[in-house]
Amino acid sequence: MNLAPTLKLDRPSQSAAGRIVKAECLLASVPFQSDATPVWAFTSAPRNNFDTLFVRLETDTGQVGWGEAFSRNEDVSLRALIETRLFPLILGEDAAAISRIKFKLEFGMQNFGRVGPTMYGISAIDIALWDIAGKAAGRPLVDLLGGTFADDVEVYASLLRYGTQEGVARATRRAIDEGYRYIKLHETTYPEIAAACEAAGTDAQVMLDVNCPWSVAEALAMDARLAGLGLMWLEEPIWPPDNYRGLARVRQSRRHRIAAGENAGSLHDFVAMVDAGAIDIAQPDVAKTGGVSELMKIAAFCEASAIEFVPHCALFGPGQVATLHICGAQRSVPMLERLYCDFEAEIYGGATLPVNGRLPVPRAPGLGIEPDLDIVERYRVA
Numbered sequence: 001m002n003l004a005p006t007l008k009l010d011r012p013s014q015s016a017a018g019r020i021v022k023a024e025c026l027l028a029s030v031p032f033q034s035d036a037t038p039v040w041a042f043t044s045a046p047r048n049n050f051d052t053l054f055v056r057l058e059t060d061t062g063q064v065g066w067g068e069a070f071s072r073n074e075d076v077s078l079r080a081l082i083e084t085r086l087f088p089l090i091l092g093e094d095a096a097a098i099s100r101i102k103f104k105l106e107f108g109m110q111n112f113g114r115v116g117p118t119m120y121g122i123s124a125i126d127i128a129l130w131d132i133a134g135k136a137a138g139r140p141l142v143d144l145l146g147g148t149f150a151d152d153v154e155v156y157a158s159l160l161r162y163g164t165q166e167g168v169a170r171a172t173r174r175a176i177d178e179g180y181r182y183i184k185l186h187e188t189t190y191p192e193i194a195a196a197c198e199a200a201g202t203d204a205q206v207m208l209d210v211n212c213p214w215s216v217a218e219a220l221a222m223d224a225r226l227a228g229l230g231l232m233w234l235e236e237p238i239w240p241p242d243n244y245r246g247l248a249r250v251r252q253s254r255r256h257r258i259a260a261g262e263n264a265g266s267l268h269d270f271v272a273m274v275d276a277g278a279i280d281i282a283q284p285d286v287a288k289t290g291g292v293s294e295l296m297k298i299a300a301f302c303e304a305s306a307i308e309f310v311p312h313c314a315l316f317g318p319g320q321v322a323t324l325h326i327c328g329a330q331r332s333v334p335m336l337e338r339l340y341c342d343f344e345a346e347i348y349g350g351a352t353l354p355v356n357g358r359l360p361v362p363r364a365p366g367l368g369i370e371p372d373l374d375i376v377e378r379y380r381v382a
């Protein structure tokens, strides 16, 4: 059943962006090659697929904007939530009124969660509206965010979880040979982490992301054990992710810089993190944390709080491209995260594949590159 609503207008739009007359979701799932385990497996049988949940908006002036909601495991329930709860609130709105639309969505949906699926959908709509704004202005998104500090951005290889010393060491060396100078691990056990650090040597800096597995006591024990490895940061050591006091306890050891934020829903979660003394590095995700609008607020807050801003990005669609523009617009240009896996097909036909560990910020209007619709249709699951 196609739930995508459309609208017939009784009067023309007043802005070049136009009024939103069509909104739809496309969910694609692309297989990838890897001998590692996806850390996002929510079932007992992890699949080597990566999903992209697109939001496509169309206006009466012919503009088309693309957004992305964080999605895993063919999440048709998230698609239905966006189509049935969010799209009806935006049809007929002037696409140029990004802040007003975002407020309308957040206020209208406040009882359905400030973190999680509702915010993922709002994030996707916000990204699509910024894409339209750029196209209507004839400028790349980065120019609308204040202009560029960098023509291209350093990309770090975010390795999946290998679980063996040989596997993670081999992947580390391969990533370095491909030109990456920064590697993030998703291992949780010392021998594998140490093997990767040894494999990297002085050729790359290594970060560690453990995805919230530990109590404070367990985290402090690992924090001490890992201290000699020279890790660039330690990411999400504490369960649950909103245990900011627990994160602060680990941070107080001063053995590692603490990174977190991919499980936050808005600016206000980052204020709470910083108030708790929980983080050195803020990692909002553009497809989870309120889109381009919210990430720019968080970036300003980080600047005022002397916190490093390094967006999380386990995305391969419009969310990844939007993050690239956001990174390029920062005075201290953050690295862009890319999960390290080889896809059967590339949504952007290879335009988002780093060369020597770097990616150019697109210069065409809006997000600046368009998804390959043949690829999207070929791998579409909903």
Ligand SMILES: [Mg+2]
Binding pocket: 209, 211, 235, 236, 262, 312
């Ligand atoms: Mg992470």
